[in-house]
Amino acid sequence: MTAADSFQDASTAGPTVTAVLQHGAVRWALAGNEVVVHVPALAATHVLDPTAAMLWQCLDGVSPMDEIFADMAEAFGVAPEVVEGDCLPVVRSWFQAGIAVVPGSTVPADERAVGGGNSGRVWRRLVDPPST
Amino acid sequence: MWPHSLQIVVGEAVVGVGTDDDELVARLAPWAALEAVAPSRTPDFGLELHPAPPVHRAQPRALPSSQHGTLVIGRTTDAAALRDGLLRTLASIGEMLTSGLVRLNGLPLLIDGQVVLAPPEVADRGSLRRLRNAGHVPVYVPSVVVDPATLLVHIPAPLGAPTGSIAAPLREWWLPSITGAENDAVPPRTLGQLAAHATPLLAPPWFEDELDGPAADAAGTRALRALIALIERLPPRIGRFDR
Numbered sequence: 252m253t254a255a256d257s258f259q260d261a262s263t264a265g266p267t268v269t270a271v272l273q274h275g276a277v278r279w280a281l282a283g284n285e286v287v288v289h290v291p292a293l294a295a296t297h298v299l300d301p302t303a304a305m306l307w308q309c310l311d312g313v314s315p316m317d318e319i320f321a322d323m324a325e326a327f328g329v330a331p332e333v334v335e336g337d338c339l340p341v342v343r344s345w346f347q348a349g350i351a352v353v354p355g356s357t358v359p360a361d362e363r364a365v366g367g368g369n370s371g372r373v374w375r376r377l378v379d380p381p382s383t
Numbered sequence: 384m385w386p387h388s389l390q391i392v393v394g395e396a397v398v399g400v401g402t403d404d405d406e407l408v409a410r411l412a413p414w415a416a417l418e419a420v421a422p423s424r425t426p427d428f429g430l431e432l433h434p435a436p437p438v439h440r441a442q443p444r445a446l447p448s449s450q451h452g453t454l455v456i457g458r459t460t461d462a463a464a465l466r467d468g469l470l471r472t473l474a475s476i477g478e479m480l481t482s483g484l485v486r487l488n489g490l491p492l493l494i495d496g497q498v499v500l501a502p503p504e505v506a507d508r509g510s511l512r513r514l515r516n517a518g519h520v521p522v523y524v525p526s527v528v529v530d531p532a533t534l535l536v537h538i539p540a541p542l543g544a545p546t547g548s549i550a551a552p553l554r555e556w557w558l559p560s561i562t563g564a565e566n567d568a569v570p571p572r573t574l575g576q577l578a579a580h581a582t583p584l585l586a587p588p589w590f591e592d593e594l595d596g597p598a599a600d601a602a603g604t605r606a607l608r609a610l611i612a613l614i615e616r617l618p619p620r621i622g623r624f625d626r
Contacts, residue, residue, distance in 0.1 A: 276595055278603035282611045285575030289582050289607050291594070296582045298575040375395040376591045377476070380427050380452020 271342060272312030272354045279307070288350055297348065303341055312354040316342065388426060390416040393542070394477035396590065400469075401426035403433050407466055410543065411473075427451065430469050432462045449523055455507040457490075457523025468523025470541030476589050478539065480528065480602065485609035486586040488526045491536060492519040493551065498536040500527065500556035501624050503584075522549065526586040529553055531613035558584070558619045570621060578611050581619060585610060 273279070279288040286304035288297040299307050309319045317331070320338060324331040345351035385401030391414035392398075400411060407430050434445035448458040449465045449472075456472065457465050480486060489500040492514060499519065505511070511521055528537040533552075540547035558580055561570070585606055593599045 275597075275600060278600060278607045280578075280604060280607040280611055282575040282578045282614075283573060285573055287575050287578045287582070287607065287611065289579075289585070289603070291585075291587065291603060294583070296579040298573070298579045374397045375477075377396055377398060377427050377589055378587055378591050378594065380425070380450075381454040 270312050270315050270354055271310050271345075271351050273307070273310050274350050274352050277350045290348075290350060293349065295348070297350065302337075306338055306341065307345075310351065385426065385429065391473070392416050393473055396476060398428065398473065398476060399426035400428045400430070400473075402430040404430050404462070404466065407469070410466075410470065413543065425452075428469060428472065430465060432465070451525055454503075454525065456525045457506050457521065458508070459511065459521070459523070464521065465523055467541055468521075470543070471522065471539055472524050474539040474542040475524070475526075475528075478528070480606070482605050483532060483609055483612075484528050484530050484537075485606050485613060486526050486528050487556070487584045487610075488586050489556065489584060491522045491524065491527050491538060491549075493522060493549070494519045494554070496551055497554035498527070498549075498551045499554050500529075500536070502557050502559065505624060529609075529613060531609050531616050534613075534617055553617060556584075556617070556619045557624045558621045560622050574611065574614065577614055577618070578607075580621075581610055581614060582607070 274290075276292055277288050277290050279286055281287075281304070282298075284301040284304065286299040286307050288299065288307070290296070305323065306319065309322070316339075317335070320334040321331045323338070324334045327334070342351060386403045387401065387405075387408050389400045389402070389408065389411055390397050391400060391411050393414060397416050400407075402408065429448075429450040431450075432447040434447065437444055446458045446460060447462055447465055449456045449469045451472070457468050459465060487500060488503045490503060490506040492499040492501055495518070503525065506521075506523065506525075511519070514521070522538055524538060529535070530537070535550050536553050538549040561580060588594060588599065588602070593602065
């Protein structure tokens with residue numbers, strides 16, 4: 252099951268009732284009125300236009316998507332259905348890109364230390380050099 | 384196989400260095416690990432000053448080089464410059480990157496007391512003669528720390544040297560053309576697009592435990608913000624780097 256599928260199945264009432272969270276492994280920052288989302292593990296970077304940037308910053312893992320869409324609809328002065336129609340595909344694309352998740356679905360990082368010989372000292376390990 | 388395979392302790396890490404240079408072995412002796420740690424691991428860094436001669440007379444001779452894995456950090460006949468750069472690189476391992484600073488991949492070129500940050504691939508060019516003739520002095524490190532607020536570039540002194548760190552203003556830095564072609568380059572239209580184009584220059588962390596987890600994510604986010612701040616302060620030049 253893909254992340255996008257899990258977004259679809261997370262709530263029997265429909266995907267817009269689900270809360271969505273930014274994936275913990277992404278780094279993002281504001282660039283003017285856009286948002287740049289950088290995923291080092293995938294060497295991928297996404298640029299979110301101003302509307303998507305606003306939506307992205309609302310992903311707190313708590314607020315259901317339909318509430319977020321309702322707030323945006325009020326801010327833009329359009330019907331919530333319009334916002335949902337425009338934004339739901341964007342959210343699905345974020346799941347497919349691996350930058351959004353359903354809360355509770357991420358896996359904790361494993362240990363990154365290596366024991367050192369007989370001294371028992373634990374050394375920090377360097378990232379593997381390029382092409383290894 | 385390297386004539387010399389060393390394991391040295393730099394801060395909290397044991398770093399593997401392969402070399403054919405006796406002088407480097409002597410310079411690194413004070414940092415030698417007392418016991419082998421993961422001895423079968425491929426050396427992290429290499430310094431080859433005496434590459435094997437070509438099999439055929441018509442083949443070009445390989446230049447001496449310094450490497451991080453298979454990434455060429457420097458390629459030149461200037462052995463002292465390669466050794467200097469590798470020792471500066473080792474000194475930078477584990478350097479704390481304070482908030483607001485960003486480490487960028489690239490080859491720093493010193494000129495008139497300033498730094499031109501050339502694209503990383505320039506380090507692997509066979510000859511930098513034209514650059515040197517124009518007064519550029521390469522420092523063979525794979526990355527530098529930049530302060531977007533002051534535009535100062537920081538390169539540490541060689542490992543073990545009490546002096547010799549470099550702090551110089553960034554004059555210019557380079558990104559490749561968006562399309563990779565010379566004649567149909569499409570400049571980024573927005574700050575976000577420019578930042579996205581620049582993210583490959585963000586140097587990865589040195590340690591594996593800095594790759595993920597909340598602290599790593601926070602550090603990576605700070606670096607991204609610093610990169611955007613640098614772009615706003617000093618927009619990069621885009622195109623083929625050619626002096």
